Amino acid sequence: MKKYQEYKQVAYPSIGEDILAFWKSNGIFEKSVANRQGAPTYTFYEGPPSANGTPGIHHVMARAIKDVFCRYKTQKGFQVKRKGGWDTHGLPVELQVEKELGITKEDIGSKISVEAYNQKCRETVMRFKDEWDDLTEKIGYWVDLNDPYITFDANYVESLWYLLKKLYEKDLLYKGYTIQPYSPAAGTGLSSHELNQPGCYRDVKDTSITAQFKVQGEKDLYILAWTTTPWTLPSNSALAIGEKLDYIYVRTFNPYTFEPETVILAKERLSAYFHPEGAKRELDDYKPGDKIIPYQILEQVKGKALLGLQYEQLFPIPELSLPDPAFTVIAGDYVTTEDGTGIVHLAKAFGADDFRTLTQQHIPGVFVKDERGQEIPIVDKKGKFLPFVGKYLKTKMEAHGIQAHKILSENDFYVKNYTLEDEENKAYKSTDVIISIILKNENKAFKVEKYEHSYPHCWRTDMPILYYPLESWFIKTTAYKEQLVAHNRTINWKPESTGTGRFGNWLENLVDWNLSRSRYWGTPLPIWRNKAGTQTRCIGSIAELQAEIDRAIEAGFMTASPFKGKTPDLHRPYVDEIVLVGDNGDQLFREPDLIDVWFDSGAMPYAQWHYPFENEELFNANYPADFIAEGVDQTRGWFFTLHTLAVMLFDSVAFKNVIANGLVLDKNGNKMSKRLGNAVDPFQTLKEFGPDALRWYMLSNANPWDNLKFNKEGVAEVQRRFFGTLQNTYNFFALYANLDDFVYRKESKIPVQDRPELDRWILSKLQSLIQETGKAYEAYDVTPATRGIMNFTVDQLSNWYVRLARKRFWRGELNADKQAAYETLYECLETLCKLMAPVAPFYADWLFKNLTASQTGAAQSVHLTDWQDADENLIQKPLESSMQLAQEISSLVHSLRKKEKLKVRQPLQKILIPVLQPETQAYIQHVEEPIKSEVNVKSIEYIDDTSGILVKSIKPNFAVLGKRFGPKMKLVNQAIQKWGKEEIAAIEKAGQLKILVDEAEEIISLEEVLIQSQDIPGWSVASDNGITVALDVTLTTELKEEGIARDFVNRIQNLRKDLGMEVQDKIRIQAAASEQVVTDALTHFSDYIKTETQAMALELANEIIHPTVLDMDEFTLSVAVEKV
């Protein structure tokens, strides 16, 4: 039986399947973990995917990255447990269910019960689990699929509740406001998803107003600010300018009241408010009612100069007065001069930017207290001004004689037309219009006009939405900002910029984490409150809840526990039915919100182990993670929530190393989408190429954090170039090893120092490769690791070592030289298996098994072996440099041969290499043999300076001289370029030479210039990279004969092949007599020819019975070959 299986053709996809089956039936993954029991742990956290959609090609990418480092660390001796997980809650699940049932959120509770709805979600969420598991296995992502954490699991949710309670106890969980899209008509907040429905944004004509804000303490100085929502003006509490923008003070008249005044606006917006003609008119000539209003620019300032300016409240309603620093000019980074006045009016209650800016700058907003003492905005949830504001407006209407389409009561001031008034009615006046007229009359409006813009509408009611403060539960992340930033600095981010930039900046501009979601399928907020909001209870475990339920039953608020006799389900609607008892005896109802699903996944380090209720030791041993990896889009998702919870609750990072990988785009750089049909099916790709080439391509083509333009051609190229070459190399080894019955035995191998130089060279390269690869894996740089392995395999091992050592494998008996060759090649291949195993786990294992099949005591799988550390004793950098010179010289000779049209089979006498440094000669002498055999020359001669025939060139060493001379470098260069033969000789002799630079004498030393030999007169010369080679092209008779002999051998070998002979078959050759030179060649090189062709006899005959005519290029020759 053959010791090393040979393969005619390799089907990579079936290697994947076969090895997968082998892993499964032998429990290799489990063994790779169990083997390391007691070893130090290396912790990896799986970011849970959602199984309610099918996996895509980008998941292959993400999972391959995770797998690589877990496998590598296992090889390095760590125990790496990898618990899988599933993300199961959230909006996408709900939307999918709604789509399938043909319902909307409004139907929940009427057409379908919450219970049934959530049941449906639970069923849907794992729908594609099998497909995911299948992909996971097929791409070789080793993760424990048998015991995954599932975020809807009661144990998981219980851990979440525990964490929430911890936050609550630390006073980090609070209820507050956030500005959200809100539909007064539907009485509900809208998610950004709902707002992105087609048709939501609609062009509408609204009344826009440029209001005049009177600067305090000035007679008639006003700041102009523009808004398309005049109804927000009573809530104004600040104005924002752009610090770097230019603003002007303009002396003019109010177009409605004709009063003289000075207004402030952005310089760029002047033309939008003033007729050019106005600049030419005299202010004094103005008469009230003139169409063209004169103006004069008084002053220009930077926005910064306006900061802190105080102004009078636009609507001085007593209930709305605010303490300082309200009604102040502040800076806003979002202010532009694209429209409006370049000054933005801020109403804290009705804009997200406004709310954020004012909160950050500690400026109060316009709110009033409701009966419970809670702050509320002055527009209620129906979209209507509170009565006292209505009353104020009504009074003003009467004062100014404003007539509307009907008599408006104080309860009729809706900010948008939510009562469906007839807008066609000529007398119809919206609240915006009424406000505008009031302001016009009071000299508080500079310009009022209809303005068409895009405004979002509620997709259910078609009515305009408002940005409105809604109550939400928050985690006070801002309280931990410093710690979050500090801990982040200790994390190794790949790439670094994601950590310092995207993530770091996000932390710097942190806002509190809005935890609330008004939905159905998710983790319920474990908070119960009384109606007045004065009593709050946060529940941190099932046991605690049970106890509280018991108390509630005792108090008569509940009749029975909903969990009686069954496993508690902590989802809605069950938790909603629970009414608890407050300390004061009040009924406590659960706050109806669910929590952000990102909390679910961010809490996985704890909840996956049901910590702290179980597995405390396991948790401690695996916290924090050494490594996580996920898409860069998770920066503010999973990465953030993991980090935040760890820092806030455990004063720790959650992960030490993280790779944030980029996107997988189609080959044209477009986003993949199923809808556009450019999505690549991972299963199809696996079928075509198998898992290894796919993984290798994805990780070697570009760094994982760069976007990958996925191209199947690229996978094919990797397969051909890398795997194909490696496979060829193995086949070459197997073919001859089997013929010689060679089996690698570690015990009896030839010591490396006794092996030929070529062997020591490739083994030195191999050790260097091990170092380089290990270093790259340690630094989480998988791409350089793969590139190094590829380069070694293709360029060094296959294209140099095997090519040069080829003859050693197929000639003669199994002597020491041959054995050394086998052992060397074997060692390279086996080591490659280990180095590539993390990236190409199937092929590496397959090759490993082929190599070790006949060895006793070999590991069952490469994944159960230890990483092989480099043997530094074997590294011989000088030898590596020598061989590199050999490769470069060979390349030069090849190019010379081509130029001279001399094929490699024609031996040539010698090459000449000019050497200016003795070391260079020594380096080359080491590798004369490989050079000579590679380029087929008899000898290498070196010419040094003493010959006097070298033509040299000189140029300054810019790096050295540039530092010395700086600005005078140009002159130095010119001076050195002028040097000829004598000067070069002089500096070489004396080690230095004087030049004149700018009339000053300077000494240039030999180290500061670069001298190269570029030509040998009368020779065919090539040079590159500082090496020059000359080729002796004279053909002596003997060389010619040898050339013919080699040609002859070549033709006979072809013939043998054509005749279907085996490599070891012996033959007899008859050749017809021919020209003298041919006959001489065959006679003189008879032994050589016989050895090469395995001929027992080579006879020259005058006539041959059944001749084969060989085409020898310049002549033909009749021969007969027969097997003996």
Add this chain to the structure above:
RNA sequence: GGGCCUGUAGCUCAGGUGGUUAGAGCGCUACACUGAUAAUGUAGAGGUCCGUGGUUCGAGUCCACGCAGGCCCA
């Protein structure tokens, strides 16, 4: 609008701390090799290093402003 990433040959990508001929693989063209052969080698063509300014004796590399594509956030 903000933050971050990317932009080098037809394609995919390398190009520490600035240094004078900008590289590799694929593809293309030509040639060679023919006992690794559905393999391999060599050579050639192919470049506005996204643009514009600036710093410097010297910029693919540093700075500023842009442009294009992408991600996240408003």
